[in-house]
Amino acid sequence: MKAGSHFEKILEKGLFAVTGELHPPKGNNVSVVKRKGELLKGYVDAVNVTDNQTATVRMSSIATSSLLIQMGIEPVMQMTTRDRNRIAIQSDIFGALALGIRNMLCLTGDHQTFGNQVDAKNVYDLDSIQLVDCARTMRNQGTLLGGEEKIDGDIKLFIGAAANPSADPLELQVIRLAKKVNAGADFIQTSCVHDIDRFKEWMKMVRDQGLHKKVHILAGVTPLKSGDSGRYMKKNFPGVTIPDSLIERMDKARNPEEEGIKICVEQIKELRTIDGVHGIHIMTLEWEEKVRQITEMGGLLPRPKVE
């Protein structure tokens, strides 16, 4: 065990993992975290806590993760390199561990021009691959990045990274994945998959390199609410691809919300059958109340207990 987190145990035992996602409030309103947390508790193995996603200011991912721990929910703390240099990154990792956080997802982060602080200076001292390497160095060598200096304490972290199987060129996305694995990623959560054929093609390339045996891959899903919301995501969210056929199906549906859930469940069932997919990452984008239904219909309940 690298970190001994519940999430790690599920994956290491070869069980099919389910993670959710929680967006911290745009302020210090703790009740928002509690409400969203309750909607996810028991339906997923761990909950990703986003780090100022789309470069929009929110409650910090570390603080929100800590609140989830108090509620008995295991967080996957997301950390981007957009806002922190390597000093802050390593300091925040110490702090997160002290608060009981054991899972971390390493990200580059959306560019600041997408958010509500477009004039911000970005940092990007490290990229996401260098962040994975940094976390692995801290855990495996017990030293700071690039230094001899010993860390006082054990860095028990389950280290994750993202992948975007819908981005072109596919081959380059596989090269990136291999780099993340070589840098020390234990698990991968992909961005939301809507084009399953394409995802299968990517997974084949991943398997051809044997990467699926070195890292746990969780396929990301996001239920659409309507044809329009699909079009909006496609246009405004970096790296999101949605086939037109899917948007058409949503447009034609009598009850688009139900249809969106139905599609999502179909996607989960299909993704689960792909060799090398070890779990599902459900990103509901402020629609946490649907996670119970999605996991139930997707045959993902009850969530296993592990020792």
Add this chain to the structure above:
Amino acid sequence: MIKAEQKPLEEILKYLNPYNKILLSGCGACVTVCHAGGEKEVGLLASGLRMARQKIGKKLEVLEATPARQCEPEFALELTETIEKVEAVLSIACGVGVQTLVRQFPKVPVFPGVNTNFLGETVVHGIWEERCQACGNCLLEKTGGICPISRCAKQLLNGPCGGISKGKCETRNEADCVWQLIYDRLKALNQLYKLNEIIPAKRWGLESRDSGLRRIVREDLKA
């Protein structure tokens, strides 16, 4: 080459408001090539300034000069006699040129007439693009000769972020993702294997632009 663009006339006029006689100095090097501060632009801007001041009944005398390279002290010093006749200097050389005059002529105010933008190349006539940020430790060998530091909005060194879409950058749909260009080039050269190497965190603080004043000392050339 250094690329620059002329500042708005109103802004320049504001700087020059207290003065009646100035030197407008261009530069025969980079800013001539990018049509921002060469001899031609010196002539045009000088006329523009004279006319604008005439209009408000506050005549401005503008002397003109375009040293071959304003950033070289020996060329800057050619301006000595002219500068003695004026109250201030407006320089439309790059920020380096401005500071060369400041160092050589401690008693006369020197103002910038251009914004210095970047180190770039001419893509086609009339379009220039950034190509180098003078990071101080060139990585081009690893990236097929295409620079991710100057051409990626996040300066990523290990491939594109998840925002790459159809070969374009997430920040601007019309801009090529530099990692697409690097990939295409390495693939064409049969050198894709170069992308497998993890490029470690860059030493911005020790050997790059965040190290404070950067300086090169060549003992063999020192006077």
